[in-house]
Amino acid sequence: MQLPPLSLYVHVPWCVQKCPYCDFNSHGQKGEIPEQEYIQHLLHDLQADLHLVQGRKLHSIFVGGGTPSLLSGKAYQWLLAEIEKLIPFEDDIEVTLEANPGTVEKDKFKHYVEAGINRISIGVQSLQADKLKSLGRIHGENEAINAAKEAQTAGLNSFNMDLMHGLPGQSVEDALSDLQKVIALNPPHLSWYQLTIEPNTQFASKPPVLPEDETLWDIQEQGQKLLAEAGYEHYEISGYAKPGYQCKHNLNYWRFGDYLGIGCGAHGKITQPEQGVILRTVKVKHPRGYMDLSKPYLYKSWQVENEDRPFEFFMNQFRLREPCNKQQFTDYSGLLLSEIETAISTALDKGLIEDLGHSWLVTNKGHRFLNDLLELFV
Structure with missing residues (x-):
């Protein structure tokens, strides 16, 4: 066995409100987010995992959620500076932060760039008001467009826009209209994927009416043609990128690379060649339990047989x-x-x-x- 590249996943669990399709570990914001306290716990969590680094530099960092853009630029400046003290960064490290267009004020992305973030992933999902409402999103079309414009001028290396299709009541024309509008914003990377109903979500308990299979196939076929004509390379099931703008962090996942996971419910995968072991880890899920100093951050770990x-x-x-x-x-x-x-x-x-x-x-x-x-x- 050999050591693959090492990435870091950081989970921020809070969001403004839980979306009905979301099966990620997210918790609706109640009161002020304990920003400083949580960052301190993230750093302690990482310190407990340092023995798993095994001499490697960090290849990429991805901050997901929840809604990581609820935290300030200063919080990330502190977090990233301290992470680099613990684990050296590769010279061309990719540092991605997920952002909800409804939480992006003017110049916020510039503050993130100053903190060391060089890639933003914007969760658009749709640009149509009725579809956004059915998905429980807190933003509208204008906020999504403004977020893309902020990303273009913030000094980032790249940015991604997340867009869904196969939405409740969506026609082929609706889906392609969304896609054309997002393509017109010229993101270097686009994640375009079909809505799926996941267990333990609001949509699972009250399923919406989704498009027929024939409609879904037409959306997929015509959408891929639009993306190819716009210069996007289809490099992964739902990943489309302009040449040179593939997501390094996700590529490391898909190439069976290693990643540490810190934060509420974060998953990790670590190779230990000397023991011939592949280790999976999961951290404590709920923020209250995660920030309980009397308990370890690690919820469970197991070896992949x-x-x-x-x-x-x-x-x-x-x-x-x-x-x-x-x-x-x-x-x-x-x-x-x-x-x-x-x-x-x-x-x-x-x-x-x-x-x-x-x-x-x-x-x-x-x-x-x-x-x-x-x-x-x-």
């Missing part, structure tokens, strides 16, 4: 449109190619992947029937 590693590796790697290096499978999973020979042979016979010699490439059919492909490795 050898029999589960092929599925975990390919569940990530096969999301990508790039070839999957065979040697990387061995290096990062600790397994031999012979241990997946049957599954690979079946995938080849079904036309779900191609063998390129030193790598495999998922075919268009394989991407369309990705679940069928991944089931071969369960």
Whole structure:
């Protein structure tokens, strides 16, 4: 086994209100956010995980939520400066912060840039008032457009816009109109994905009426054409980027890299080559429990068994449109190619992947029937 690159995920659990489709660990804001106290806990949490770094520099940082843009630029300046004292940064580190357009005041992104953030991910989801209302979003079209304009002038290296399709009552024309408006804002990166109803959400208990499969297929097919014509490369299931603007942090996830997770409910994945171990970690979920000094930040951890590693590796790697290096499978999973020979042979016979010699490439059919492909490795 070899050590892959190391990223850091930081979770900020608060949001203005919980959206009905959201299954992330988020908690509606009640009163003032304990900003300084929480940052201090994040740093203590990271200190407890330093033995997992194993001499590596940080490849990327991603601050997700919740709504991380509820915190101030000064808070992130303190957090990032202290993180760098604990773990050195790679020279070209990518530092992303998720932002809700409804929480972005003028010049806020500039304050984040001054703090060391160089990439913003803006959660737009839709630009149509009725769709935003059904999704429980607190912003309107103007706030989303203004957030994109702020991102363009703040001095960031890049920014992403999150856009959903397959929304309640959405037609093909509605979805493509949203997409065209976002493309016109010229984000270097665009995450465009279909709404799915997740367990333990408001939508799961009261499901909305979603578009028919035929409508969803038309949206996907015509939308991908629009994105390609606008110069976006489709490099991952829902990831589209202008050349040179792929998300480094997400690529490290999908290439089976390592990441520390700090903050409420944050997940981590760490390779320990000397022991032949792949470790998964989860931190305490609720803010009150997480900030209880009498308890550890770690909620649970477990080792990924050898029999589960092929599925975990390919569940990530096969999301990508790039070839999957065979040697990387061995290096990062600790397994031999012979241990997946049957599954690979079946995938080849079904036309779900191609063998390129030193790598495999998922075919268009394989991407369309990705679940069928991944089931071969369960």
